[in-house]
Amino acid sequence: MGALFHRERTGEAQHVEVPMSETLATFLLAEHMDSATFEETPQDFSYARMLVPHRRPIQTADRYITVLPYTNMQWTRFFQAVGLDDMIEYVWVTDADARSRNIGAVYDMVAQIAQTRTTDDWLALMEQADIPAMPVRNLSNLPKDPHLAVTGFFQRIDHPS
Structure with missing residues (x-):
């Protein structure tokens, strides 16, 4: 926003660099700090949804991929795209709260399905x-x-030595 403000005032452009590693670390820590911040008696410093075994890169038929349907609509589109339309009738798939309680099983299903297609x-x-x-x-x-x-x-670049 500072660069846009500068351009508006001066007409000059600026180069904006975003430190992605630091941004990602901050983003992930924010997720894990939830229990330590909002629970009256924190159980641990983690977010269970992020730690289930299959919410990470998953193996496809030829390599690995990350797939992250997150919203109810994305989960619906995911199961429709893979030809499992009947899954969208289950509340533990389409309701965010129920899905969170069963997130390990949902991501396990995604991991199994992932092996049926190539990464591309x-x-x-x-x-x-x-x-x-x-x-x-x-x-x-x-x-x-x-x-x-x-x-x-x-x-x-060419180095002199």
């Missing part, structure tokens, strides 16, 4: 369903990552 198939399907999804990159893929290329993350 999943990415196309999730883009069509407007559900957040991203392939998992390994170190050898990073220099070829399209997003990192656009941002100029890796730069080739």
Whole structure:
């Protein structure tokens, strides 16, 4: 916002850098601080929904992917996209509170379904369903990552020595 304000006042553009690692750490800690902040007697410093075994990168038929349907509508679209329309009739899938109480089982189901398609198939399907999804990159893929290329993350320079 400061850059936009500066442009409005001076007409000059500015470069804005967003520290994503720090942002992600802050975002994740905010989730885990919930019990430590809002529970009268905190049980631990964690958010159970984030710690279930299958809410992490999941194996597809050929690689790994992250898929994160979150809202009731996204869960509905997810199950419709994978051909399990009958799942949207279950309250433990379509109601946020009931889903939270059963989140381990829901993500376990996603992990099982994920193995039926390739990563590229999943990415196309999730883009069509407007559900957040991203392939998992390994170190050898990073220099070829399209997003990192656009941002100029890796730069080739000649060193005098």
